[in-house]
Amino acid sequence: MMLEQQQNPNETSCDPSRRQFINQASRGLMAMGVAGGLLGVVDNAEARPGEAASSLWPQGTGPTDVQLPEIHAKTEPKGGGVPNPQPVDQRVGYAVVGLGHLTLEEILPALSESKKSKLVALVSGSPDKMQKIARQYGIKPDNCYSYETYDKLKDNKEVEVIYIVLPNSMHMEYTVRGAKAGKHILCEKPMANSAKECEKMIEACEKAGKKLMIAYRIQYEPMNRKVQELVRSKAYGKTKMIEAMNCQNQGDPNQWRQKKALAGGGALPDVGLYCLNTVRFLLGEEPSEVTAQLYSTPGDPRFREVEENVTFTLRFPSGVLANCATGYGSYNAKRYRVYGETGWIQMDPAFSYHGLKLERANADPEGNESKAAVSIGEKNQFALEMDHFSECVKANKQPYTPGEEGLQDQRIMEAIYQSAREGGKPVKLPSVAKQDAFRGSPPVASK
Template identity: 35%
Template sequence: MQTRRDFLQKMTGSVLALSALSSTAVAACADPERKNDSPVLRVAIMGLGSYGTRVAEAMKTCTKAKLVGVISGTPAKIKAWQTKYNIPEKNCYNYENFDRIKDNPDIDAVYVITPNGLHHNQVIRVAMAKKHVICEKPMAVNAKEGQEMVDACRNAGVKLLVGYRMHFEPHTLEIIRMRKAGEFGKVLFFQGLSGFIIGDPSQWRLNRALSGGGSMMDIGIYSINGSRYMIGEDPIWVTAQEPPKTNPMKFKEGVDETIQFQLGFPGGAVASCLSTYSLNNLDRFFLDGTQGFAELMPSTGYGPIAGRTHKGVLDQPVTTHQTVQMDEMSGILLEGHQPIVAVDGLEAVKDLKIIDAIYQATKSGQKVELHL
């Protein structure tokens, strides 16, 4: 029989347990960074243009990464970002003084989102300041500069990652899973179509000194990188053709408008790809094997990504790419996580070697052997 004393003891225990649980919940709510037990990557964004803004907005919903600093050559942008993202004055720098981040313990990494031609110098300076680096793609304007960036980060003891957001995208990862499981049979063919009609002729993407080229250095790299992660191999040769430019005034010497290129892979697969600044509606990947196929369309846009395979429509969750990317990169930089598809500097150098070879092939008209 339950006595009054037994009842009171049980009630006292329940109240104490509830009190402890409530205290834990209140503490978690008071500290939004305690959404999980993982450390939070504190990031400064360098380059406050349209894509930098997209990343900043996406980071609002990150659980493992936080925007804490800015680097810009435009004082008005710095002030606006300070207000919008609650960034302290001590975490704000310009392109002349950002080396001082070495003495700022509140910044773990810098995300370099500036024109391609500036990456080399800026990444090396960040590395010398002993901060981890995330760099937008293409990482550099050629493989030589890319390797120098990799070496600088290694020598400084910091990590170098590249903004390959598609390496974390659910539809893409499902196709990679299926390919690894042998569900397509022997993969024999990949097609990558990457292009859009570029606008303002005065923008930096059409300035060779800043971009390093034309469409290939902007949108074509998606098909290059996509062929590698979709097929699951690195190519061993490339051929390429550049048709006459439709607007030589807009697409000046060294700024490619359209390039078609083909890649050969050691397992026997071939890839046929198109990179252009003169056609819209080109955002499609197609993978074909002896037992099935996969298609992504759109394949690399900001979303939503959509796809299907011989088994039906892909129904993976739609995500904000940059949110997932930054949370996953936090795990890589701070916890040593290994991504399904590499996103480090050496991965980027491989893409740059392919780009170098594509440009070489367009000039020579010959097949170029690749050694990645």
């Protein structure tokens, strides 16, 4: 969703591999009859000296996961373990469309951490910048496309998925064109600028027989998934209320986010969407009614076309009330708290790319309160969501956050705007009885 900006190079090391070093050293040690034992200790049964890896495992065959023996006492903190990515030739190839802040700062580095996904192509309207990024990430010149040559992706067999990271108003066009090119589509949120556009995107992918997933990274992030588990298991009794806030202070009034034709709205579709979607994700049910208010500071050039602040309340059939607030002109805040009968669960920050924190508090039958941080190792949220989509592509499964999930959010946001226009009047929403009605196959827990 970001406009294009330059990023620092991400270069790889050219040092000899550890295997090469050990194999070279072993040739001298063999004369002393100790090479085999030394290699066994150092690398836990590496290949025999001088034997090429390809003679043991021809390309595309044999096991790839590596397990290392535990070297620390059980009392020591556990590390992240061996990543064990899939072999490069088995990973799903991605073309990323748009080289702005989000792409360069988060998505491309995440593809380098992905286990099931890989970057194979770029699409940009800035040839000079694209050439630099292509050199940084080893992308062939033939795999660099302009917006005009975008449709030629249909002839590139390396590309299986197109990841669209463009201003919101462009999501529909590039999703439809990408589906016609025969590619699966991962699209940034919000899905589009209207429910009608969302419907056209879903229809285009269905007609082409291709999958469509919306990039709701929070639904794949481990801490937020832990909160979902606690909420749905009623760890602190029934959920009664939820508070959620996502605010930031926008700068340049001329950026695309301040243009209604490009963004579709202001704080609500950009950052308020996190509050809306996360509450729905945690509860697994759909709101039956919304009320809302909008306010923009008079004379502020940033808010000539789009709203600054939005507060909205979601009423759910179970009785849960979710009070949400979002803004474009106040200091950064990205948090939520779930209130249960016997305790609360809090994420602060909850929606950031890094550094998320999870806390909980509850009371025993005597009323003694205890608070504690819940420690869960940080994972790259973008890598997790892309690897889930790659798994769905390979296994022919419905993504956890398909186009229908994005369409539902868009319909609710349109009801929020309607309520605000009507002075905060409640707006009824269609009844949805099924839990997780708009979601597909749950993501597999990352090891």
